[in-house]
Amino acid sequence: MSGASTTLPPSLSERLLSAIETLSTAQTPEEVLDVILSSALGALNAIAGAVLLVDSRGTGLEVKRVQGHEEKAQTLWQDGPLDGRVPAGDALMRRQPLFFERRGALNQAYPELEERTGGVAAVATAVLPMFLDDRPLGALILDFREPHEFTLQEVRFLRTLTAQGAVALGRARLQQDLEARVAARTAELEEQRAALDAFVVYKEAVGHESDVRALAGQAVRTVRANLPHVSAAYYEREGNLWKAQAWSEDMAPEVVAEITAGVDVRTPNYAETVRSGTPLFKDGWDGAAQGLSRTVSHGATGFLPTVYGGETRGLFAVETRHAHSWTEREQSLIRAVVRGLHLTLERTEQTRRLAIQNAELEARTQALEGFAHLTRDLTDQSDPRAFVKRAQEVVLSLLPSGYALYYGRDGGRWRNWVQTGDVGHSGLQAFIDAGPLVGETPTVDIPWTTGQPFFQDTYAQGSDTPAEMVQHVNAAAALPVSRRGEVMGVFIAVLFEKRAWSRTDRVVLETVVGSLGLALERAESVALLERRNQELARSNAELEQFAYVASHDLQAPIRAMTSFAGLLERRYSDRLDGRGQAYLQHIVDGGEHMKRLVDDLLTFSRVHTQQRPLLPTEVDAVFDAVVRRLEAEVDGARVTRSRLPVVLADAQQLDQLLQNLISNGLKYRREGVTPEVHVRAERDGELWRFAVRDNGIGIEPQYFERIFVIFQRLHGREEYEGTGIGLAVCKKIVERHGGQIWMESTPGEGTTCYFTLQPDGNFQQ
Known part of the structure; x- marks a missing residue:
């Protein structure tokens, strides 16, 4: 990857924020994948992209979404095994993104890929693995038509996008799975409706109740209402005990006291039910044999687990006091009751997870928006402390009372x-x-050294400062602030109240501090650019002043040299032989050339040192004045114009610009061809584009840029007179007016010089 600055450009920041906002509202996995692909393709100008997801067995990859590729196009990205022989599998196994920036890099890394898939590798490719809760989800793949050096800003954008996409995809899948399970369970309950008449009320409670313990009480009452001879209780685990949370009112007080105090998790029937994860019905039960001293033997018992995520979260127990054999109807009713608990547990857990994930997304979005809003007026700010101050204000506004360092x-x-x-x-x-x-301040040392956040739910008083000074401090969070991958500072939030740092808290802090790092990088770049611009402006001013002074001071000795050379020629030429007269002529010619050179240097330096305000100027009038002044050069040539507009210009410099360009067109003529120069103008967006066309000798393309550089000549003085400054003056005049100048030419046919100027503000399209 390129070693460029990791400052995230405004365009990438805006795209990332927009993508995160859209992901937070996506309802289905397909919508999430479309957002990820369109955001990545648009931000990096990739030609195509694909998302491959790990299949349900966890052994293969399946292409789930493609953008940019033609329908049914044979690409490299196809369903296949989840192993290191393909880029997506390799990235997931390595747990890091892969970048192939040059043509052939992908084939070199995976030489059999094209042959196995029948596709053709793109010039450049990026492969970003996606994980959720440390579980591999799949990979985002981007293809590029041209070689692409992935900057650290782009890498950060892609990492953040795929991380947020993984969270949104997990949320969408959970929602989808929950809806499917609820539908399946509801259908199953409907099939048993005829056998469970009394279960209607309970089922309604299952549909809206989100408190598992409250619903457990309803479940106990439902069992008692339908099976009066059966007692019931609902247990939840606390440490090494199963403690009853709800029980039927017919239970004896001593039994209630024992089950609420807790039953050891090693009690045989309890442990067996947890181990199997399936209901256990017994037609006879000896409490003493189970280690429950106060209970009596029962005619029948049943233990039904409520399982979620492979873990038994609760136990629903039923019993009869007299000898009994469980009928199919009784088992079906009890199973249905517990199934309702199971559904409520699932919905509660799913809702809780969705709430956490949505809260994280919302918190991250709010943090980004808050930091962006507060730093909007600091766009041109170069003082890093101003950005740190704003970040501290954002964090403290979202947390209880405290301070930030x-x-x-x-x-x-x-x-x-x-x-x-x-x-x-x-x-x-x-x-x-x-x-x-x-080395003696862990709260600062740890994040600085490890580069990782350090959250303290309970602040270790006395670890950083004398303990008596921080008795009022209860929680602290310290996060490293990085610039171009290097820790440059530690951001610390200290709270006076007790607080366990939640995942949402961590998301907010990490988002703000990450944004702070980007802002500091941008501020550093702005400051560096400003310093360089100031140095360049100062250097240019000094050079211009030097050129002006040097050229002005050279005028006197040049005049003296040429004057005395003229006197020598007039008074003593008859005393000189041919060689002496030739020497004298060289002195005169050299003096005249030096005078022209100094005059041109003065003109060049005065473009910026002697500026006049830009006023509405009629280019027609300036052109006509130039042609009258060049009458001797124009003799025998054709210098014409179309109707020319009114522009904002320094009339004197515009005169100099047209004179230099027309003179060039007349000077570099073709032998035997009458010189022609024509000037025209046409609208180009908000500017006027002028064209000065001649039919002269033309210029080779490789010299187009060189001829605008001062002292650069394409011909010797013996071929064409000149100092090599005229076109440099033209370039400086045009740039001073906020325009551009360039040239097009065909050797042997002629040259057209283009330049742009600002209109006078009264132009009507």
């Missing part, structure tokens, strides 16, 4: 560069201001 390393101490909020203790403030020692 930003530490950087200063020799052997940690220096607090930015602080928001009162630390609540004068001694603590003094300690912070003095600078804690590096």
Whole structure:
């Protein structure tokens, strides 16, 4: 990957924010995959993309979504095994993205890929693995038509997009699975409706009740209402005990006392039910044999687990006091009751997970929006502390009372560069201001050294500062702030209240601090660019002043040289032989050329040192004045124009521009061809584009840029007079007017010089 700055450009930040917002509202896996693909393709200008997902068995990859490829196109990205022989499987096994930036890189890494798939590898390819809760989901693949160097900004964009996409995909799958399971369970209950008349009320409760314990009480009452001879209780595990949370009112007080105190998880029938995960019905039961001393023997018992995620979350127990054999109807009713508990448990867990995931997405979005909003007016800000201050304000606005610090390393101490909020203790403030020692301050040392966040649900008082100073501090979070992959500071949020840092809290903090790192990188780039621009402007000003002074000071000795050379020629030419007269002529010619060179240098330097305001100027009038002045050069040639517009210009510099371009067109004529120069103008967006066309000798394409550089000549002075400054002056004049100048030419046919100028503001399309 390229080593460019990791500052995330505004366009990528906006695309990422938009993608996250869209993902938070996606309802189905297909919608999620479409958002991931369209966002990635649009942001990186990829020609095509695909998403491959791990199949239900976890052994293969299936192409689930494709964008950019023609329908039924034979591409490399096809269903196949989940192994390291294909890029997607390899990325998942390595747990890191793969980038193939040059033609042939993919084939070199996987030499059999094209032959096995029948497809053709793109010039450049990116493969991003997708994981959710450390579980592989699949991979995002992007293809490029041209070689592509993946910048760190692009890599960060893709990593964040795929991470958010994995969360959204997991949420959509959970929602889809939940709906399918609820539908299946509901259908199953409907099939048993005839045998479960009294279960209607309970089923209604299952449909809307989200509290498992409350529904367990309803389940117990439903069993008692339909099977009066049966007692029931619902247990949940607490440590090594199963404790009853709901029970039927017919149970004896001593039994209630024992089951609410807790039954050991090793009790045989309880343990057997948990181990098998299936209902256990027994027609006889000896409580003493099960280790329950206060209970009596029962005629029949039953234990039914409520299982979610492969874990037994609860036990529903039934019993009869007299000898009894469970009938099919009784078992069906009890199973149906417990199935309702199971459904409610599933819905509750799914709802809880969805709520957590949605809260994380919403928190991340709010944090990004909040930080973006607060830093919008700091776009041109180069002071990094302003961005840190805004990040601290965002974090503290979303958390309970506390304060925020930003530490950087200063020799052997940690220096607090930015602080928001009162630390609540004068001694603590003094300690912070003095600078804690590096290596003796774990809250700062750990994130700086590891590069990972350090969350303390219970702040270790005395670990960083004297304990008596931080008795009011209860929780802390310290996150490294990175710039181009290197830790540059530690962002710390300290809370006075007790708080267990939730996943949402972590998402908010990590999002804000990640955005802070990007903002600091951008601020550094802005400051560097500003310094370079200032240095360049100062250097240009000094060079222009030097050229002006040097050219001005050269005028006097040049005039003296040419004057005295003229006197020598007039008074003493008859005393000189042929060689002496030739020498004298060289002096005169050299002096004249030096004078022209100095005059042109003065003109070049005055483009910026002697500026006049840009005013509405009639180009027709300026052109006509130039042609009258060049009458001697125009003699025998044709210099014409179309109707020319009014532009915003320095009339004197515009005169110089047209004079130089027309003179060039007349000077570089073809032998035996009458010179022709024509000037025209036409609208080009918000500008006027001028064209000065001649029928002269023309220029080779490789010289188009060179001729606008000062002192660059394509011909010797013995062929064409000139100093090599005229076109450089033209370029400087056009750029001073906010335009551009360029050239097109065909050797032996002629040249057209184009330049653009601003209209006067009254142009009507």
